[in-house]
Amino acid sequence: MKLLVIEDDLANSKFLERALSENGYTIDLAHNAATAERLAMDGDYAAVILDLGLPDEDGLTLITRLKARGFSAPVLILSARRAVDDRVRGLEQGGDDYLVKPYALPELLARLRNLLRRNASPSDQSTVLRVLDLELNLLRREASRAGETLQLTTQEFALLEFLCRNSGRVVTRSMILQQVWGMRIQPDTNVVDVHIYRLRSKVERPDLPTMIRTIRGVGYVLRDK
Amino acid sequence: MKLLVIEDDLANSKFLERALSENGYTIDLAHNAATAERLAMDGDYAAVILDLGLPDEDGLTLITRLKARGFSAPVLILSARRAVDDRVRGLEQGGDDYLVKPYALPELLARLRNLLRRNASPSDQSTVLRVLDLELNLLRREASRAGETLQLTTQEFALLEFLCRNSGRVVTRSMILQQVWGMRIQPDTNVVDVHIYRLRSKVERPDLPTMIRTIRGVGYVLRDK
């Protein structure tokens, strides 16, 4: 799940980046309206977190323009301005939610989940992903196979989540790299292979059918039937 | 499904080559306008991916010239120039779609599928190819005959896909070489024969009618009735 964070203050953005990635999101950061706009039109983001008060342009203007061009991801506005007028303006001009700074992290996360749930595709509705005897609870960041809890690291969980969301479909290494690691072209890396290996060592069991299948020359699939 | 990728940057072209071939396309690469032009007039491509900014000639000029000469495959333009003017210019001069770099791979694939669908034969619509009791799911990369799953390798799958897309029509060895193997193989070879043989050993069954028929001196046909 990829988010766009638009925030010019360095400390805040660091904090957000960490907090969000700890909660399983992939983050792209923009420190000004220009890069934000470029990123927003390029990548497909599940949501945007926008801190008002950018150096080069008013955040609201940016959002209005994006939405006018068909940008559809929900926008969560962060702002120090707490007046009712400001809130109304923010929500009227394209914000889907408005959070006053300083805010509590749990609230931010909750509101974010709300936004994501609201315009998620039907299959995205729940916070639990189930594929055969595999179960991922996205809220609790817990995974289990056949009832047995799996002790997964952050990356492993993200990888498995991606596989689950695409269960039955083949996902290529490039897709995984882009969506799970969120990075651009990294010419020759085998991170994906290694993490698949580690994931397998936790997910697969000799007494249960194989879940993660390799499609040579293509990528991997998660069995869904 | 063969694509022509015109891109001079080595890293980018590597990335594209890999990402696209992972998704089942056959790729020919051109690093400059000259080779691009030669290839475009030779092979028949389902689509072209063009990165603007070639060393020897402006990509748009190239496209304009090709289209003027009756080149009809859709062109997807990749460019770092994101200004509205540039986009408009690109789309007006022969581009069928315009994607600003950096782009998200899923979007590129989606747009590509769109382009291919737009001027494809009616049978191209879905991700499932069906010919009698034979079924290919392109997304899952699964093939089955009469309900039984077939365990095909990458090349076998590509070959069978090509046969399916041309079911009922005779395809020659050189057509197969061109479309399935691309340009990376020498004329004097019997790879096709060998792979047809291997494919038959998996597809054909004594209790079911023959699917792959040999047309002596010409090529092969996939039975479609």
Place this chain on the structure above:
DNA sequence: ACGAGCATGACACGCAGATGACACTTCTCT
């Protein structure tokens, strides 16, 4: 029945993917 064209089996090589070890970073707990 003869030759060209195709089928078939064997083989060798290369490469994709699996695996283990290691270096480096980040987190955790005293």
Place this chain on the structure above:
DNA sequence: AGAGAAGTGTCATCTGCGTGTCATGCTCGT
């Protein structure tokens, strides 16, 4: 703050499968 543990990415090595080539056997068409 510092030691230890856990997490993550890179690299080197290993393995087996997939692939293309070749030699030989078979078959169809005339």
